[in-house]
Amino acid sequence: MQVTFLGTSCSMPTTTRGSSSVVVRLGRELLMFDCGEGTQRQMVKAHVGFQRPMKIFISHLHGDHVLGLPGLLQSMSLLRREKPLHIYGPTGLVQYVKAFSDSLGGPGFPVVLYEIKESGVIFFSEKYQIIAVPAIHRATAWSYCFIEADRRGRFYPEKAEELGVPKGELWGRLHSGESVMVDGKVIESSMVSGPPRSGRKIVYSGDTAPNPELVELSREADLLIHESTFLDDLAERAEEDGHTTALQAAEIAKEAEVKQLVLTHISSRYPDPVVVLDEAKSMFENVVVAEDFLELSLELE
Numbered sequence: 001m002q003v004t005f006l007g008t009s010c011s012m013p014t015t016t017r018g019s020s021s022v023v024v025r026l027g028r029e030l031l032m033f034d035c036g037e038g039t040q041r042q043m044v045k046a047h048v049g050f051q052r053p054m055k056i057f058i059s060h061l062h063g064d065h066v067l068g069l070p071g072l073l074q075s076m077s078l079l080r081r082e083k084p085l086h087i088y089g090p091t092g093l094v095q096y097v098k099a100f101s102d103s104l105g106g107p108g109f110p111v112v113l114y115e116i117k118e119s120g121v122i123f124f125s126e127k128y129q130i131i132a133v134p135a136i137h138r139a140t141a142w143s144y145c146f147i148e149a150d151r152r153g154r155f156y157p158e159k160a161e162e163l164g165v166p167k168g169e170l171w172g173r174l175h176s177g178e179s180v181m182v183d184g185k186v187i188e189s190s191m192v193s194g195p196p197r198s199g200r201k202i203v204y205s206g207d208t209a210p211n212p213e214l215v216e217l218s219r220e221a222d223l224l225i226h227e228s229t230f231l232d233d234l235a236e237r238a239e240e241d242g243h244t245t246a247l248q249a250a251e252i253a254k255e256a257e258v259k260q261l262v263l264t265h266i267s268s269r270y271p272d273p274v275v276v277l278d279e280a281k282s283m284f285e286n287v288v289v290a291e292d293f294l295e296l297s298l299e300l301e
């Protein structure tokens, strides 16, 4: 599983940072969080395909998070995409997509829109679920959490051999969780495999002031992607605008005991992001400041 930061600026793109977007590559599937202006060009540069199964989760309808959608949908139409694209976001998403589609035409493929009305699970499959909780911002905004389903425990062939289970089909059935019968004895899957391993968890804050609900949602996450628009000397301004400081984001990571924190939505006020990093590091060690095209691999344990 790879997490690629396509845009990491706040408000306006800069010479080095594009507008907000992060993409998670999950096998062939893409999960995109926000789609700021210019996201499609960043996708081309990062070799993120336009034809893959894809879901987009929009945090809120501020331009720096959604202006990339018209261009991306147009390019997908030009490329004759046929697969449906699923887009989730706040109330107003349908009107926004309709407005640019009415003027520009298209899209030439199915786009399925979901306006989120209440917090909770907004998508569920055998492989993973997505949870949305309200963010604290000047617009209706959502934070998202990806939770992978628990995976089967490790299979121990030597234990299966010890118990006299012949290699082959029976091993496969034990590994998939079934019990099997060998010489009149029942061998349970748990006798030859370890405990289930929990899936990976990624949280994307979007624009938000520090949010206790997000701390709970982020508990022991593998990766917390949190906005960090200001340094703590501007904490008052951050609160007024519904944003978070680097120090506050680090406090959230510490309280939630996440494994890694990545700060994004970086202001042009801080051309050298080391000041952002230093402030966060004073509170939480395992933190990086995102830059465009930063790529993280989240390996299975």
Ligand SMILES: [Zn+2]
Residues within 6 Å of the ligand: 010, 011, 020, 062, 064, 065, 207, 265
């Ligand atoms: Zn923003």
Ligand SMILES: [Zn+2]
Residues within 6 Å of the ligand: 060, 062, 137, 207
């Ligand atoms: Zn915003």
